[in-house]
Amino acid sequence: MRTNYRANSGVQFRMFTDDQLEELFNGTLHVLENVGLEVKHEQAREVLEENGAWVDGELVRLPSYMVKDALARAPRSFTVYARDGNPEHDIHIGPGRAHFGPGPTCVNFIDVETMERRPYQLSDVPHVAKVVDSLPNIDFCESLGSVDNVPYDLSALYEFAEMFRYTTKPIVAWSFDYYDSNAIHRIAVEESGSQEAFEKRPTYIHYCEPLSPLISTTDSLNKLVFAAEKRIPLIFTPCPLAGGTAPVTPAGIIIQAAAESFMGLTIAQNIQPGLPFIMGGVLSVMDMSSMILAYGAPELSLMMAGHTEFAHYAGLPLWQTGGCTDSKTFDEQAITEGSLSVFFSALTGGDLCHDVGYTESAMTGSVFQLAAMDEAIGYARRITRGIEVNEDTLAVDVINRVGPNGHYLKDEHTRRHYKNEYWLPNLNDRSSFEDWKMMGSKSFKDRTIARVEEILASHEQVPLKDSTEELIEQVLAEGEEWVKEQEE
Numbered sequence: 001m002r003t004n005y006r007a008n009s010g011v012q013f014r015m016f017t018d019d020q021l022e023e024l025f026n027g028t029l030h031v032l033e034n035v036g037l038e039v040k041h042e043q044a045r046e047v048l049e050e051n052g053a054w055v056d057g058e059l060v061r062l063p064s065y066m067v068k069d070a071l072a073r074a075p076r077s078f079t080v081y082a083r084d085g086n087p088e089h090d091i092h093i094g095p096g097r098a099h100f101g102p103g104p105t106c107v108n109f110i111d112v113e114t115m116e117r118r119p120y121q122l123s124d125v126p127h128v129a130k131v132v133d134s135l136p137n138i139d140f141c142e143s144l145g146s147v148d149n150v151p152y153d154l155s156a157l158y159e160f161a162e163m164f165r166y167t168t169k170p171i172v173a174w175s176f177d178y179y180d181s182n183a184i185h186r187i188a189v190e191e192s193g194s195q196e197a198f199e200k201r202p203t204y205i206h207y208c209e210p211l212s213p214l215i216s217t218t219d220s221l222n223k224l225v226f227a228a229e230k231r232i233p234l235i236f237t238p239c240p241l242a243g244g245t246a247p248v249t250p251a252g253i254i255i256q257a258a259a260e261s262f263m264g265l266t267i268a269q270n271i272q273p274g275l276p277f278i279m280g281g282v283l284s285v286m287d288m289s290s291m292i293l294a295y296g297a298p299e300l301s302l303m304m305a306g307h308t309e310f311a312h313y314a315g316l317p318l319w320q321t322g323g324c325t326d327s328k329t330f331d332e333q334a335i336t337e338g339s340l341s342v343f344f345s346a347l348t349g350g351d352l353c354h355d356v357g358y359t360e361s362a363m364t365g366s367v368f369q370l371a372a373m374d375e376a377i378g379y380a381r382r383i384t385r386g387i388e389v390n391e392d393t394l395a396v397d398v399i400n401r402v403g404p405n406g407h408y409l410k411d412e413h414t415r416r417h418y419k420n421e422y423w424l425p426n427l428n429d430r431s432s433f434e435d436w437k438m439m440g441s442k443s444f445k446d447r448t449i450a451r452v453e454e455i456l457a458s459h460e461q462v463p464l465k466d467s468t469e470e471l472i473e474q475v476l477a478e479g480e481e482w483v484k485e486q487e488e
Helices: 018-035 042-050 064-073 124-134 152-166 178-192 195-200 218-230 250-271 298-314 332-348 367-385 396-402 412-421 433-438 444-458 466-487
Strands: 037-039 054-056 059-061 078-080 091-093 108-110 117-119 171-173 204-208 234-236 277-279 319-321 352-354
Touching: 018 059, 018 064, 018 250, 018 298, 037 042, 037 250, 042 054, 042 059, 042 218, 042 250, 064 250, 108 367, 124 152, 124 367, 124 444, 152 171, 152 178, 152 466, 178 195, 178 204, 178 218, 178 466, 204 218, 218 234, 218 250, 234 250, 250 277, 250 298, 298 319, 298 332, 319 332, 332 352, 332 367, 367 444
Parallel strands: 171 204, 204 234, 234 277, 319 352
Antiparallel strands: 037 059, 054 059, 078 091, 108 117
């Protein structure tokens, strides 16, 4: 009998020691207690002050016990569900599980027919949703863009409605403020059947973004308060730039980003204790020659790995980043930067890894980059799954049975295990040179384009309920009238 036998379920790496994580955690508490953040939301300030915060105008400082209480209330594990009830597409947030999906709000898009860069259009949303729905290693949906050809204030609402129609996978929804947040939620609740049914099986996560350095903005907190009141799983994620809007050192940017997230956490948990909360932070460097947020920089992977480890030390899931590139075209740079960042995200166990498919430093979305990164994610997942060691996998009896000068091709053990033990590529080519020539000498880029085209031609939509379709048309019409009223 074995006792105290430790089993590792997969491959991960550690960047920090426990002592270093404690220093980072204590540094974050120090910032919250002694520096504070600007909280530009009256209700949020009132909630915080009632529960022990020090409020001086818009400046709020949090005593350490408030932050620790909020951390204790927030669940480390929870589930976000596929809208059609398919358990294979549910996302189980929990230790050791990395999930991947696109990002939102790129202003440009690589046209699926011409491969040319142009402004993102409403007709692009179904393309992204269909590709997400079909790729086996993409777990949740965002749109890879911000719709240019609808009223600006309604772009997130139009985007959600189209994603909801064309994918059954969980969605991460962004919005501008209360109006479109409420409209999006009405659609999700209608499909669920009721608010109570949605709370039991939420089908989307609400995305909020505070402002660095150290500002919880009115818009971000309007959305946070709405999500907390409606029991919608919540992401609260700053986007600090090392050397620009945050300290240039990785440890410093992690502390600042954590403080910005922890303020949102404390507000949310005092409004709705136990609300599923995902700590965030898109951490990278500001390239001092171009002044851009570098999405392909090694520091992005480094900082996100450290931030993930810190979040898990604090007991929270993390909104990670990977699969993105600074390249302007679908080339070797795009694949190299995207694949390496995906691998780091998988190794660190980032709970939700977004922006897969981002190119041009988050300015342009590409379903071709997304499809290529699906391959990289599958590759990384096989490595991080690790090596299982038990009596069956040790295969001592199999080696004995086959013996010297035998072969394992027909052995029952091989037939039983090879499909699970081997990662089988969808895009990478392993054929002989002669077979590759016979099949058209296609490059990885050629095969990726062909796969996207095949998905878009063959995707079968799982329809929404009739009442949900009717409600979508209603809320969009109401939104158009609301925009006209705002303009008058």
